[in-house]
Amino acid sequence: MTASATMLQKRRPHWPRKVGRALLILIAAAFLAVFLVLPLSVVFVEAFRQGIHLYLAAIKQPEALSAIRLTLLVAVISVPLNIVFGVAAAWAVARFEFRGKALLGAFIDLPFSISPVISGLTYVLLFGAQGWFGPWLDAHGVKIIFAVPGLVLATIFITLPFVARELIPLMQAQGSDEEEAARVLGAGGWQMFFRVTLPNIRWALLYGVLLCNARAMGEFGAVSVVSGHIRGLTTTMPLEVEMRYNEYDYVGAFAIASLLALLALLTLAIKTLLEWRYGDEIATRSPAGTSSRGH
């Protein structure tokens, strides 16, 4: 045996290290299987347990279709509003120095740290029949709590941080040089935004929108408090799942749950694709341009 071959052999992990590595991987895999893959499979197994006809029938019920429509409606309203808020907040934090900037950052994170039930409850206290603005709203015929506007408000609150949190670190890392260059070259504010800012943050924005959307469709706690559970009117998909489950309609519950799960899997797939393809343009990792910017 030559000297270099001996060296190589010595560098290889000894058998206890090999075993340790295998053991760790095994534990992680087992954990994932028991706590993630198994429950997720159960959703689909239970949904199809009594055949595809019953599955389809469960989904085609008017209440189910209404829940799907409502969920999509809530998402369609709250996600664009969150894009506007997220971009504006990220812009403010990343581009300007102002008093209370740290406070704004903390407030953006508030929905992450507060229990969703409490956020729902605050809306009831504000806009409910006994709430601060309840009587006034009632007198003017505006219904927020136990109606669609309440669902939208609660969802917006819950999903507030997603877009802003994705954009802030990226925009801080990218700096404002390119935007200033655009301005000096004669671009107006909107031209600068659509030609320079937006292209630079597009993948991170999409990533944030994806997470925001997944949460908007899947939110249970806050929505449950403000919904009032009026079948066919104020029940979103997660609420419908719970109600059917409580009524021992397992096929119906799991059928709708399977739709939500599919949505989650789709989100996961796109998210993974984005991370794999545009990882360097999504926050926290160093953006492509900065590696060459010196300092």
Next chain:
Amino acid sequence: MTLELSHLSRRFADADALDDVSLSIAPGEFLALLGPSGSGKTTLLRILAGLDYPDTGSVDLDGQNFLAAQARERKIGLVFQHYALFRHLTVAENVAFGLRVRKRKLRPSKAIITERVDQLLKRVQLDGYGQRYPSQLSGGQRQRVALARALAVEPDLLLLDEPFGALDAQVRVTLRRWLRELHEDLKLTTIFVTHDQEEALELADRIAVMNRGRIEQVGTPEAIYQQPATPFVCEFIGKVNKLPVTLASGRLGAGEWTLDGDPWNGRHTNAVAYVRPEHLALDVPEGQPAWTSRLRHIYLAGSVAHLELYVPSIDHTLEADIAGEDVAKLALQTGADLRVAPRSAVVFAMDKSGDDATVQDRWVWQARNALHV
């Protein structure tokens, strides 16, 4: 287009970025704003570019209020230190940007834009690179794209922020010469910010030396180098020996060396003399004032030799630069005793000794007797 800056002040939260700065910039001039970081030079450039505004003061362009115009209306080309190329656009799209964002009435046709971009890329020696992305270019190439992009809008004023700061030494020198040639071609009023005195001395028609938000001196590179107006300029530009000088029996001097004459007639007893390493004579004949010194080290750096001379009478180590071939001619050896004296110096009268003294007066002094090497 004469640019008249008067009494510009800009205060940031913790410091004065600009403190009562006035400067006049002539048409076609190549001006360097030279100073250490934090001296306010970049703030001044950003104010001219319309990216920042002074708290007080005015900028006039041929009598018109320049500050009232927005960045996009000023007809300015700005090249950023880190290029700030649009990373999602190709080189050609980067160069075309300033033309494409114009209002429809003023926007050239697609064919004209393409033609202009091709011309500019040729001008910056990057023809054929139009379809690449900035990330596929070297630092020097990116800098030239940034320049082409700035020139595309046909600016009246070209502003460059540390244009060579992020480049390696070799590229820097080449690009510097090339920029100077370009300026001679285009005759475009150009202001560039730099902390590199060599760059400023080599490139600029005039240099404004800045320190702590103020302009210490404005002048030609030669004037800045030969007749520095303040101690800061002496120390910032080039290498320099700093020597405390005192008045003794009617003459200013340090140790055995005395200056011939005293322009202040005894009014100032403390002064500081700044002597450039190449202004030290090494072989001063007897009878003329000079220090006795010991040659401690010889650093032969190619064509130039740096000498380290210790002067016991003032307990000071002087640095002297001579031509490399003179080391052999004078048969210099470490440990040798040499009589040294400045051929010229800039002397500042101070109100007291020590580092916190204030400058009272300046005297650009030349030795009356011609001293050799």
